[in-house]
Amino acid sequence: MGPSGCGKTTLLNALSRRGRVTAGEVRYGESGSLWSKKLKRKVALVEQDDCLFPMLTVREQIRYSAALRLPSLSPKEREDRAQALIETLRLDKCAETAVGDSSVVEKRGVSGGERKRLSIALQLLTLPALLFCDEPTSGLDSSITLSVVEALKDLTRITGVTVVCSIHQPSSQVFALFDKLILLNKGEALYQGPTLEAANRFATLGLPCPATFGHAEWLLEALVLERFGEVELDALRAEHGVAAFAPFARHTGAAAASAPDEKLPWLAQVRVLVSRCWKVAKGSLWSYELATLQLVIGLLEGLLFARIGYAEEDAAIRFRACFIIVVKSMFFPMLNALPVIPTSEVLLRKELAVGAYSLSAWFMPATTIPLLPDFINAAVNFVPMYWIAGVADDAGAFFLSTCAIICTIICFQSIGYVFSIVSGRRSGSVTMVFMSFCFLFSGVFAPLDKIALPWIGYLNPLFYATCFVAQSVFLQGTSYEQDDASKPPKTRDEVLNDANLYTPAGVCAAVLLGVAVLVRLLAFLLLQRKMRRVLLVQTAVHDEVPSAPKHAATVTVQAEPSPKLQPGLAGAVSANVEAV
Incomplete structure (x- = not known):
């Protein structure tokens, strides 16, 4: 306990091995074990934010x-x-x-x-020996605060787990529930001992608790208002600071070695995560509002291009219809992809920190299932537009165009994931710049062979998407009557060559899917790098117990066997940690 900024969260992060290690050691158990993958399963942290x-x-x-x-x-x-x-x-x-x-x-x-x-229950699944709670009562009213701390107190009696909490300003009822207290101020421990004796210790230094104050309230006020002189502070430091602890007694063995190093097979992880992602996402797969919007847009587009003919001028109209089809398949999926990973990062980091699964097992379902709403909305929009406009009155062309839309959605959704990881809060602006590039260099507004840098258009995925749809809807065997009746009709291939959209459909599909695969791989590698940088749990494993630090604090808790949670938490739990 201590005022804001005294080091409560820093101390908990050090003891629970969160954050980058800069110096020093933390030791656990009677053997003085250092941090390891097996020990990680016996130490759990409930963070302040649920x-x-x-x-x-x-x-x-x-x-x-x-x-x-x-x-x-x-x-x-x-x-x-x-x-x-x-x-x-x-x-x-x-x-x-x-x-x-x-x-x-x-x-x-x-x-x-x-x-x-619930957050506490999730951390107790692996039957940890130590449970750290970072301000578990933050933001809760007095009655709910009391119920949470009472639940933690029950845990120590029922399961034998050692619970270590940081707390800011508890009520008298809540304060009395804690067995022991470490009182921090400006990074120093000024008291360590039984909770209800702290006020008595302050009284011996000439600061008795007034009758109108609760003990916790008085302790914090004495620290915040600096009611202590240097003499009193020196006395507290000598009694409760680093120098007060006896040297750490080295033991043989490894207390944490009994914790099994469990890991679910990768395919099993994917199966569980697919089930969870589906249950989380299925409520948002269908939106009547969004479906109505897409349907109305599709009907309007169908009316705009109603029954496209086969005259020379109709070829340009059909090209514009193809462009509108692929633009929607680019715009919505890319924007919808931007929040997917950022909104999942906090929970992802927490679950990776406890070793719940591998990042690759999470990445596949988490980035694939969001495709389903885009497919559904595209179908609602595309079907009425295609048949009303008469883009191509052929079932084969319709299904090939559908394949083009699917490839386009997958490609641009993947690009959106990369932008969301790389650009963070600026991902919306970066995406709009990229979309502008795709629009301008798609070959629709100006033939690619007529612009200053003709090769740049071939780096544009939207160009290949437009080619794919155009190759689908410009049917083999069709011809377009020219305005000059003396000239023969233009064949389908001549029309496509004039528009620089002659790339075969198979090549376009390969390019779009190839870009999707490469970009998704890039997104995964970038996310992996990011998680390694921000991941809280350190994974360095120590096989041997080196010499003990000069000073250490020892906490020993005796617990009865648990009647509910099976063996694993019962027995003596001893935690030896370097004084921080």
């Missing part, structure tokens, strides 16, 4: 997390553990309620306290 799937129920959130993080358990064992956590953390009444979005009134689901208890 990041959950609004569309999933409380039970579904726990089930999917259990499926990913507990591969060695049978489905029944996972279900039993999920149910035990729901009961232990008092989530029974809201187990089938969608979590919802607390920032949107119409989409509110569970309460703030229930969200926090």
Whole structure:
């Protein structure tokens, strides 16, 4: 506990091994084990912000997390553990309620306290020995705060887990629930010991707690208003600072070695993540409002080009219709792709930090399922426009044009993912610049062989998409009557050559899909690099226990076997950490 900026979150991040290691060591257990992949499963952190799937129920959130993080358990064992956590953390009444979005009134689901208890339950699935909670009561009212801390207190009694919380200004009821207190100020520990004795220690220094103050309130006021003199501070530093700790006693063995290094097979990870992504996305696959918009636009376009003929001037009109078809297949998918990865990054980082799955297993369903709404909306728009306009009265041409639209959507959605990762908040502006390039150098406004840099148009995916559709709708065997009746009709190939759209449909499809594959690979590599830079958990493994640091703090907790959560948390839990 301590005032804002005293180092509470920094201390928790150091002990839970979050963030880049700059100096020093943290040791765990009676053996003084250093951080390892196996130890990571025994240390959990509940961050201050609850990041959950609004569309999933409380039970579904726990089930999917259990499926990913507990591969060695049978489905029944996972279900039993999920149910035990729901009961232990008092989530029974809201187990089938969608979590919802607390920032949107119409989409509110569970309460703030229930969200926090759900976040705690997700971290308890692997039966950690240490549970760190960064300000678990932040933003909650007094009654909900009390219920959250009482749930944490119950956890220590029922499961034997050691719970370490940072807290800013608790009420007297909440303060009394904690067994021990570390009081921080400006990065220093000024008190470490039983919670209810802290005020008495301050009283011996000439600062008794007034009758109108609660103990926690008085302790914080004494620190914030700097009521201590240097003599009192030196006494507290000598008693509770780094120099007060006995040297760390080195033991043999590895307390964390018993934690299994579990990892779900890659294909199984993909299967679980596909199921979860589908459940999250299926509510947004169909929107009556958006479908109506696309349908109306398609009808208007059909009326605009109604029954295109086969005269010489009709060739240009048919080219414009082809261009409009591919522009919509570029515009909406690319814009829709921009928020997909940024809105998932926080939850992705947290789940990667606990080793729930690999990034590649997440990337495939998370970036593929969002294609479905784009396909549906494109179909609603394209079908009426195509047949009313008479772009090509041929079923084969229709299906080939549909393939062109699918390839175009996949290509430009992939490009949108790259822009969202590289450009961040500026991704919208970067996307508009790229779209302008695609429009201007598509070959529709000016033939590519007539511009200053004719080769640049062939770097434009929209050019190949336009060629693909044009090759589909300009049917073999058709001809276009010229205005000069003395001249023979122009063949289909002559019309396409005049417009520089002679690239075969197969080549266009290969280019669009090739660009999609390469760009998606680039997006994955960029996201992987970004996650490595911001990922909180360090993965360095120490096989041996080196010499102990000069000073360390020791916390020992005795716990009874858990009647609910199975063995794994019971017994003595000893954590030795370097004083920070």
